[in-house]
Amino acid sequence: MKHRPFRLLLATAALLGMATAYAMSPDELAMTRNVAERGNASAQLLLAIAYLNGDGGLARDARLASHWFEQAALQGNGYAEARLADLYEEGLGVELNLPLAADWRERAARRGNIDAQLKLGRMYLQGVGVAQDLARARNWLQQAAEGGDSEAAYLLSHLYKHGLGGPQDRTVASNWLARSAEQGYLESIKLLHAIKSFGRHYDRTLSGDALKHLAADGDADAQYQLGLHYEAGSGGERRDAAQAAAWFQRAANQGNEQARHALINLKSGSEAANINR
Incomplete structure (x- = not known):
């Protein structure tokens, strides 16, 4: 029973598919490293985040963070896949590689990671790291918006309004725009001005x-x-x-x-x- 809190921490990470902003102690870090080296994906994820944030007395090391994110990602951890994609997009701890970022991001998106769905939708929308594909952009943004992401709802509204990547539907566009606004996304000055790109027709x-x-x-x-x-x-x-x-x-x-x-x-x-x- 000595290590029950640590086992609960690993179990929580496994259930959530991610680690929260939990700062590990040096003792917990030592146990995490031991379990990670034995192949436990949740421990690998926790160790990656410890290296990324400098927890447990560790110096921040993006290279080692990317290594442990990859170990967890190779075992199908959606959160690790999404974070590894971010590192490849930023060139942090790994060589910048947008196509590889898109590949890892799609794996995470298919597992239901909302942040990955949003970012993958943006990549297809802009043609960054992938060939521009508005239909795929709409698909991934739709999934992220349905999962509650306000930026995805905003972008999806634009696609529906202008018939990009699928049929035009101004009513659906207005509904997504309204949902995004209700979530507070339109409070920023940047987006207040961006609304102008939607034209002059508002149903709400x-x-x-x-x-x-x-x-x-x-x-x-x-x-x-x-x-x-x-x-x-x-x-x-x-x-x-x-x-x-x-x-x-x-x-x-x-x-x-x-x-x-x-x-x-x-x-x-x-x-x-x-x-x-």
Whole structure:
């Protein structure tokens, strides 16, 4: 029973297919090395991470980390396969080799590793390390998005919106974009601006800073939606007919028909109110 905590640590690593940010003591490290050298994949994975992070008094050594990741990966450990792919992509501890990174990444992706699915989807999307293949990109991004990855959902939305790698479906595109936003991915400034690449058609209403950023940057649909908020006094905005008219006008000037009709209705309503006074 002396080594029960250590056995539980190995069992947890085996069940999860990865090691968490657990810092090993020198005694645990010695036991891990012993078990790893006997061929235990979970111990090999823990030893690889110890070398990568410098745990248990070890100096960081990416070369030895890559060696032990490979030993665990050769036994089918999905997390080790994914991390080994990252090392080959970065040239960390091994010679940079993008095709080999893609190969290890695909092995991990097929075992259900969401991070590997996302990164493999990006590789096929960009044609990095593999021949560009939008159908495969869509497939892997779909799996990662269904697993809860917000970046995959964002990229998948783009593919569905423009019919890349498969049929075009704007409703599905909007749903994936909304899911990504709900997961917080669109909070970054980079992605707020990237939304513009989706065009001017949104099936779900944006609000708050995201909407104002897009409107200020010239997105006609966002300008129309912001005008609606000012007209109705919704979305955190006070009712302001002048502001509503101004945003409707800006959107209408870009050819947004909904905004043009909204502006006509707003002016008609104002004129009727003046007559009835």
